[in-house]
Amino acid sequence: MIRALLTIDDISSHNTIDIVDYLNGAGITAVMFAVGQRIEQDPEPAVYALKHGMIVGNHSYSHPAFSTLSMEESIEEIERCEECLNMIYAKAGIERRYRPFRFPYGDKGGQNRAQLQKYLSEQGFSKVRDTDIPYQWWKDSGLDRDIDTLWTFDFAEYNIRENSGFTMDDVWKRINDPHPDSGAAILADNGAHIILLHAHDETEELVPGYYRILVDHLLDCGVKFDDPDFI
Numbered sequence: 001m002i003r004a005l006l007t008i009d010d011i012s013s014h015n016t017i018d019i020v021d022y023l024n025g026a027g028i029t030a031v032m033f034a035v036g037q038r039i040e041q042d043p044e045p046a047v048y049a050l051k052h053g054m055i056v057g058n059h060s061y062s063h064p065a066f067s068t069l070s071m072e073e074s075i076e077e078i079e080r081c082e083e084c085l086n087m088i089y090a091k092a093g094i095e096r097r098y099r100p101f102r103f104p105y106g107d108k109g110g111q112n113r114a115q116l117q118k119y120l121s122e123q124g125f126s127k128v129r130d131t132d133i134p135y136q137w138w139k140d141s142g143l144d145r146d147i148d149t150l151w152t153f154d155f156a157e158y159n160i161r162e163n164s165g166f167t168m169d170d171v172w173k174r175i176n177d178p179h180p181d182s183g184a185a186i187l188a189d190n191g192a193h194i195i196l197l198h199a200h201d202e203t204e205e206l207v208p209g210y211y212r213i214l215v216d217h218l219l220d221c222g223v224k225f226d227d228p229d230f231i
């Protein structure tokens with residue numbers, strides 16, 4: 001059996017609502033990581049996600065690489081996004097029970113890494129229950145102890161761009177790669193994953209319904225999606 005938690009980054013976007021409708025139809029609850037600035041510009045898709053059962057987490061205010069920020073700037077990025085999230089939870093009329101956080105680009109803050117983990121812990125951010133993730137590299141890198149939500153498999157579909165040279169073929173290669181350079185093989189038996197997908201209108205333009213194509217494929221391959229659970 002292969003188990004997975006689905007995470008979807010960079011909401012709000014125009015395709016957020018279609019993604020939520022698709023996930024509801026498929027019976028999948030995802031953690032959607034929001035960029036505060038995008039929530040300010042267009043809160044409704046994020047409110048819609050909340051009203052339809054998704055959990056929305058903090059992905060910073062302006063999506064910077066945290067290793068380029070001071071500790072003070074990092075905290076401001078996180079707190080400004082918190083305000084945006086409190087606003088959409090209030091608008092949706094839903095109690096905010098969980099507060100997961102994901103660093104943009106998975107950049108854990110370079111020299112501030114330990115201090116940022118301490119901050120996230122002290123501020124009561126929610127750690128995804130990742131105790132079933134079996135990979136030695138996950139434990140060796142201390143990822144089993146970190147509060148933020150990294151991932152074990154990245155479709156990398158956000159690289160699909162006009163003239164980028166990266167296409168859906170490359171995404172399929174990643175899905176079928178038994179020995180990926182980073183992360184874990186998604187279709188290997190007895191896996192447990194945190195899967196990264198994005199809500200990007202740019203990808204939607206080039207590959208309409210890409211999220212449906214990819215997630216349906218994993219379902220066909222027997223991947224079971226768990227409801228988000230936190231420690």
Ligand SMILES: [Zn+2]
Pocket residue numbers: 009010059063104105
């Ligand atoms: Zn992102």
